Amino acid sequence: MLRSWQDVIEKWQLLPPDAAQGPSGTRKIFDDARSALLAGRLDEAMRGFVHAAELYAGPYTEVGIGDVLLARGRWRAAARRYAAVEARDPGNLLAYLGMSQARVAAGDAAGAAEDLEARFGRSRDPVLRYYLASTWCSVTEQARSRTVNEALVITSERQLEICESAARRILELDVADQELRRGAELLLDEVAAGKRWQWRPEGIAVSLAVLAVSLGFILVAVGGLAGSVALVVMGVLLGSGLLYLIVVKFRRQNWRVRADDLAEHIVQRGA
The missing domain is CATH 1.10.287 (Helix Hairpins)
Structure with a gap:
């Protein structure tokens, strides 16, 4: 599961100034579609990105389409869009982060976190650190067992170790997101309580x-x-x-x- 809507749209802060290429009319359509995406108007965003792609097939219009698909839970289709962008534009950061979140949605948060750490583990960029922290949060969610009431519980020593390590990493990243910080603190409290005899x-x-x-x-x-x-x-x-x-x-x-x-x-x- 994606942690929140913020995971889908946070990466757009990293959009390069010259990203909206093509004729001026196309740039206007792209900018409007992006604004609609950030505001959560998914139908409008999809129409705008598709229209922009028909006029000029730039990589970021494909990322935008992928984000709409991801927000709707269609992570496989979203992953195909991100992969196509990475093939055409190697190193595209927005596509890479989108693919990372598609992996989280597919249940591979641990693998996504490892790749993010290898590439951005020492970055000071707040957006990249946010994605690291959010992905580690997803690791703790996917590592724990789930009850019929959707409660997450630690049911193995391995889960205990994963949750403690991930929670400490989230706090170490020192992100501004209070939800992530508070969740990590509560999880460490749960781990400490779980270790008592x-x-x-x-x-x-x-x-x-x-x-x-x-x-x-x-x-x-x-x-x-x-x-x-x-x-x-x-x-x-x-x-x-x-x-x-x-x-x-x-x-x-x-x-x-x-x-x-x-x-x-x-x-x-x-x-």
Whole structure:
């Protein structure tokens, strides 16, 4: 899923000043179509870009058509438009970013993020950093499992690692978008809470732990009174061994407990 409408249109800030080529009438049609796209008037934008392309087949009219298709959820058709632009105009930044978002829509946010990092990871441009942060946000959404109620939940240790790494990267990018920043902060809080341990079930686990330690102490005490080194050693080994088994059996991190509780409600498994 695309994170927001902003993902579709943000890249147009990077449009080169001489992008609208062709006759002056064509440039006017292109500019009007772009304005319609940025305002969300998709039908008007599509008509304008198609008309401009008929008069002058410039690369940015194709990007505009691709953006309308992407906004309507037709990411395959949009990707074909972006690919055609990249073939004719290698290095076209708007086409590249459009293709990246088409990959996100296709479910490959992780691959898109890796490519963006390789190309723009050190860029200071706020638009490019926005796309990096937004794509990492999509990585966290696609990595997590989804319940029947559309809630995103962490159900594996791998998901925990992905979410923590992506959220830290979003904050490191220091974008102006408060939604992205706040989402990353909340996700890090969720990760921290998920890493905490709890006894499950608490009452039984604690009682067994106390019993194991007590049994070990009793054997040590009896062995000491009887002067039996073997009994003392047995008490130490038995107590610590039982305590270890109890910890392994009954101690769980919060994310795992929640995953077990929601297991029958998961309709889409994440990473």
